[in-house]
Amino acid sequence: MSDTDLVASVRVLRDEVLDTAEHGGREPPGAEVFDAVLRALTVGGESVPGLDQVLHDAVARRLAWGDGEEVVLADAEAVFDRLMFAVERAFRDPADQMVVIEAATLVAVTVARVVSLAAVARAARDRAARLREEMAQRQLQEVLEKQQATIAHLEAELKRGFR
C-alpha cells in the first residue's frame, strides 16, 4: 500500500481508536496521540522532525486545561492498545501493519519523553519557586523581628507613660 493510502486507511480507524462513541468526536482523549501517529506515517522514517514540538504543544494544552500528566499518559496508552488491535484486524498485509506499529511506537516513546520533560520542567520551576519562597520567608522573618522589637519598645514606653 502506498504511504498516502496507508495514512487514509489509518484515518478511517479514528472513531474506533479514539472510542468516539463514548467520548464524542470533537476532542476525544488521546486525539493528539492519534494525530501524531498520522503525522509520523505521513512523514515516515525513523524519527519525524517536529513531532516533539507538536506533541509538546498538545500535551501542554491538555495540562493547561487541568488534565494531570498521569491522565495524558493513560490516554496515550489506551489509544496505543486500541490502535494495535485495530491494525491487526484492519490490515491484511503484515508489512503495512509493521509500518503503523513502528509509527505508533515512535509516538508512544515521544509522548512519554514529552510528559517526562514537562514534569521535570515543572520540578525545576517548583525548585526555583521554593527558593524564592524561602528568601521571602527570611525577609518576612527579619521584618517580624523588627516589628516585635518596636512593639516591645512601644509597650514599655506606654507602661512608663501611664505610670
Next chain:
Amino acid sequence: MSGSGLRIAGDTHVGKVRSANEDALIVEPRLGLYAVLDGMGGANAGDVASQMARDAIREHVQQRRGALPPRKLLEAAIQAGSKTVYTGAQADRERHGMGTTVVACLVVDGTHLVVGHVGDSRAYLLRRGRLQALTRDHTIVEELVDRGLLSAEDAERHPYKNVLSRNLGSRPQTRVELAELELAAGDRILLCSDGLYGYASTEAIQYVLGSGDDPDQVCRDLIELALRGGGGDNVSTIVIETPQAPPTSTQVVRTTGASAWWQRRQRFLAVAKERGLTRSPMVRGLDPKEALELIALSLCQAVYHDLEKSTGVNVWTFAQNLAGGWFERGGGWAAVRGLIDILGMSAHAVVDEVRAADAKLGFLLDVAVSRALVVAELALGGLLAERLRQVDTDLIELQTLNEALEAPADELAETGERFVERPTIPFLQPERPVTNPGVSSEVLDGIHKTLTIARARTSPRGELVKQVLVALDAIASESGGSFATAVLSARELYGVRSVDDAGVQPLFDALDQARILTASSVHQLPASELTRARVLRAISTAHQRLVGATTGLVLEAVAPLSERLRGVQARTGELRDRVARAEQRRADLERRSATIVDPSLPWGARGTTEW
C-alpha cells in the same frame, strides 16, 4: 589553526533547546589566549555579558602583554572583564543581573599554561590517555563540600547544585582561581561550557578527546556528543593540542600491524567461515553472512582500533559482550570456547600466510593478533570468575534452603524466625519455563532473536540501550507485555537519577535508540512477514509499557518537590499573616503612644499627628 606548534580548534553550538547562543569564545593563537565564556541573565542579556567580557579580556591581554607576568596578566584581564560586565549591567536597567562564567588559558612559549576561571565552565587535561580536571566549579554546593558541610552524595541531589557562587558581572571585582601547568608532548587541553559536561559523561568526553582525531574533528564530535545527550544548553569547546612526541618503535610496530591486519580482514572472514564459525551454536538462527559480520568483522574492527590507540578496551568489550549475551540466554561455556578457538586459529592461519610471503610483516601481524587474543582470553577469564562467584552464591543459597526444608517442623515452630518460601502454587514456581499463552513459541523465539540482533548492534558504550533491550525481552515474553514486569524493569533502568534534564534525557534517548534498533532488527529475522509483524507488535507493546512505567517513575520523583513547595508556600502565608497582625498591633500602639500627655512639654502633649 596553530600557534607555537600547537594545534587548536574551537566550536560552539546553540543546542537543541535554547533559541540563542549565550556562549562566547576567544581563540587567539597570536596572543596565546583561549577562553570559553557562558553568559547568563534575562532579557537576552546573557550573550551581551559574555561578549562584553570576551572583548574586555582580549583587549586587556593585547595591551598589557609583556608588561605583566602571565599569571598576573590573566587575572587582571579576567578582573577587567568582570568590571566591564558589571558597569554594563549597572548602566542599563534591562541588563541588570547579567553575568558570565569564564575559563581562560594563556599558553606561554608553547610549553607553559596558565588557567584562570570563574564559575562553572571547565578546563580538562588529557595526558597519556588520562583525563583530569584543571578547574573546580564555583557553585554553592562545591564550596559547601569543600568546607566539609556537605557530602559528595548529598551534593548531587542538592537544590543549589547549579547555583554559581561567583561570576563575572555581579560585582566589579571577583575572585579568580588560577592554576599553572607545564605542558608535555601530546597533551590535550579542553575548555568547555556546562552545555558539554552537563549532557555528556566524563568517560565519553575522555573517549572522544583521546580518539587521536584532529582538534577540529574532536570539537565537532564533542558537540555532537552533547547534542545526542539532549543538547539542553549552549555548548562550546576549545581543544588545544601540543605537538606529538616522535613515535616509538613499539608504536610503529603496532600501527603497521594494525594496518596489515585491517587489509586482510576479508581473508580472515573467509578462513573463519571455512573453519566453521557459521555453524557455531552461538550464531544459530542467523544468516551466515550476518554471523560473519557480527562476530568476525566486529573482532577485526576491535583489534584494529585497539592497536591504533594502544588499548585493549575494544577487544575486551567485544569478548565480554559476546560471551555475556550468550550466558544470559543460558548458553554454555563450551560454545564460547569453541568460537574463540575458531577465531584464534583463523587469525593465526592468516598470520602464517603472510609470514610465508613477508617475514617482517608476518612478525608485525603476529604481534597484533597475539595481543588481541590475550586480551580476549583475559576478558573471558574475568567473566568466568564472575560466573563462578554467582555459582558459589547460588550453591550457598541452595544449601541454606535444603537445611531449612530438612529441619523438623516443631523446631521451626519453636524458633519462629526462619520462613521458607515453598512453591505451593504452580505458577509461582521459580523454575517454571517462560511461556506466553497469548503468543506462540515461534513469536517468542522471534522476540528473543530480534532483541539479540539489536543487542549485538548496540555500540559498546551503549550500556543503557542494552539494559533497555534486556528489559524489553523480559516484558515482551510475558503475556501482553506485563505491566508489573515493566515497572520492575523501569525501576532498574531508572536507578538513581537526578530529577532534571541531564538525569532524564539519557534514559529517554536510550529508550528511543532501542526502538530504532528493534525496528531495524526485526526485518532481519529469518521468518515470514506475518511472524515479523507479530514479533514487532509484541516488542512495541512491551516498549510502550516500559516507557509508560519509566514516565510514571519520573512523575513519582517529581511529586515530592511540588509537595514541598506547597508546604513552604503555606509557611510563607502564615508568616505574612503574622507580619500583618504585628503591623496592626504596632500601629495601634503608636496611636496610643501619640495621645499620652507629657507634662514636661510646654504644649502639654507629645507626638505629632494627634496633637
